[in-house]
């Protein structure tokens with residue numbers, strides 16, 4: 253009965269794949285099977301010193317870092333991130349976070365992680381968007397890893413949008429925007445920092461620097477997308 257109802261709902265209110273725009277069938281959740289098969293996966297979870305890990309080399313100690321798929325502006329897959337962030341589709345982020353963790357389960361990326369920390373939004377941005385997309389991605393990952401999510405980091409300073417800035421400007425722009433209250437509470441934990449996309453790594457670096465206040469902390473990084481810089 254429920255299945256029939258789902259069929260009828262799909263018939264009258266088709267849910268569309270955010271990548272190819274085709275109507276999803278009743279078994280498909282958020283992205284159609286074809287587009288999921290063709291997702292431009294990075295495969296970084298298996299590669300030591302991959303392009304994401306290199307962004308932090310010599311700046312802050314990161315155990316493992318990876319992103320699920322490549323992000324390129326103008327590519328159809330870019331609309332996934334757009335929908336998650338700007339079109340009120342946080343559950344798409346949660347679902348993809350879960351797919352990422354399921355597909356890479358047991359890989360070095362998740363090794364030893366015992367706490368998941370989403371990159372926070374400043375409260376003004378949170379108020380206008382209504383949700384933190386990274387928190388939803390973190391929920392999807394947490395559902396596979398079985399770890400808790402805690403908002404250990406807070407965004408103490410608002411920072412401007414990063415898109416039009418150069419690498420150095422981004423770095424300066426993100427300095428000191430995050431803080432950790434009572435860091436000793438998390439002594440010796442291995443924190444997985446989760447964000448939607450990594451571009452230059454400036455935001456994640458700033459977040460990792462704030463988390464370095466925790467005595468004996470270890471840090472790894474997981475993002476849904478990795479921007480190809482050109």
Ligand SMILES: [Zn+2]
Pocket residue numbers: 269270271272273274283284285286287288
């Ligand atoms: Zn599709």
